[in-house]
Amino acid sequence: MNRSRIIGVATVIVVIVCMMAPTVVLGQTDGPVASGHIIDGDYGYGMPPNASKDGHNVDNLIHILHWFMLALFVAWGIFFVYCLMRFRARAGHRATYDPVKAKVSKYAEIGVAAFEAFLLIGLSMPIWAATKNEPPAKELATHVRVVAEQFQWNFHYPGTDGTFGRTAAAFVDTVDNPLGLDRSDPAAEDDVFATELHLPVNKPVICDLTSKDVIHSFFLPVMRVKQDVIPGMRIPVWFTPVKEGRYEVACAQLCGNNHYSMRAEMVIEDDASFATWLEEVGKVEEFDEDELD
Template sequence: MMDAMFPAAASEHAGEIDNMIDAVHYLMLVLFIVWGAFFLYTLMRFRAARNPKADYVGVKSKASTVGEVLVAIAEGVLLLGFSIPMWAERVDEIPSEADSTVVRVVAQQFAWNVWYPGADGVFGEADPYLTDEATNPIGLDRDGAGADDIWTVNQLHLPVDKAAIIHLTSKDVIHSFNLPNMRIKQDAIPGLSIPVWFVPTKTTVQIREETGNPDYVYEIACAQLCGNSHYSMRGFLTVHTEEEFQAWLDEEASYLGDSGTDDFFN
């Protein structure tokens, strides 16, 4: 019912998250009305005019205790019955890499470096001493498995209807990788590689049709205040059909000339 207030949903698990948010808000609405009414009732019932002498016994009804227990039970059901199982699926049921699109995302002040393993499907080595902010922000070693790796800045591309596993890390401070349409948000922490997974269910073309907005884009936001240009940490996710995705990868690979630089920003 509150769907219209959420960013357009475009992943397999988005509906579950939205239902949970709805349930929490409806519970809060009920609490607001019932506790508010109870508060007004007590103001009237125990007003000075009606109670000229202090009453040292006070309320004898157990109604508020019963109410508190019912609320605690409802919250327990939301937490143990819905939230924790949903979270467990995110962190424990990561699909196999063989059946997924596997990407690394390296956050930094103030951009998202997106790294694909290239044609061999194997990520190369990264060496901090090779890092060059202009030509090699991830410090990719082009010798060995890294020869065909592809990286972009602020441009994540994925095929539709296939699990995407994103190994998330950060070069400097804590960032938070947020794909609002995919209902994904995870901190990127220096020194840790954290897997995030989801299944995008609508291509960029489809979401543009659905929203009636020909310029609609899936955004990557940084959801953790990470420095003075935190606001500018805006990336884009493009969801393709499988064929379009392959064509995009091939195009990116075609820029891997003999120049030894990676100065493509697409």
């Protein structure tokens, strides 16, 4: 009878239910606790909170894109379902041999192409250029070396002299020199190492990414930063944290058995707390070294 109409309607309902069910039924969850620390921000079905100065550009692009996609899909879907119901086979209905002479599809295709061009040239390229082309001035930025290894993130701060000590694979010692620092280099004396990424708020950050072994990917969800960390290459990324709090550093590239646990934490704090922390971590290290001597 009206089987086809029922199927048509059911199709629409199923698609919509599948899309909406997760958000409607379960709502938002928050207050995540991981490894004993409270991670700041509300995490749920939307994008994670944004704690960086330029992150909203990426968010805006993603939102515009999804409204565009939704509009296209709905318009297309309405036509699709209309066809299924209106042109179902039934007694007395015959298909038309001649192709429909509609210009609409051509205009729609041109429209889609034009909008894609706008998205690419108008939105994506400027954001990419802004986040990738011009690093902030070195004097104004916090400079950190990020060294990835299976399955840990290491953070190397240059210390008060602002210069990183030389490192090389030959100096690596898993016990007291995991990053292979050349202790004879004068610049190395005040260098600070940590496994937690502390950064001062409202100040640009430059992270120089290197890997000791395989490819990792440095992912800061709340900063809208993601960059593959490739052995043999030194790749800088930069961003400006604007919200204090404790956040997560994730590895986004399969790097071995314990890839899932290659997680670090990132603390964004005011200048004073950052300076105190840096000093304390530096001291602990010196103490360790003394003991070893």
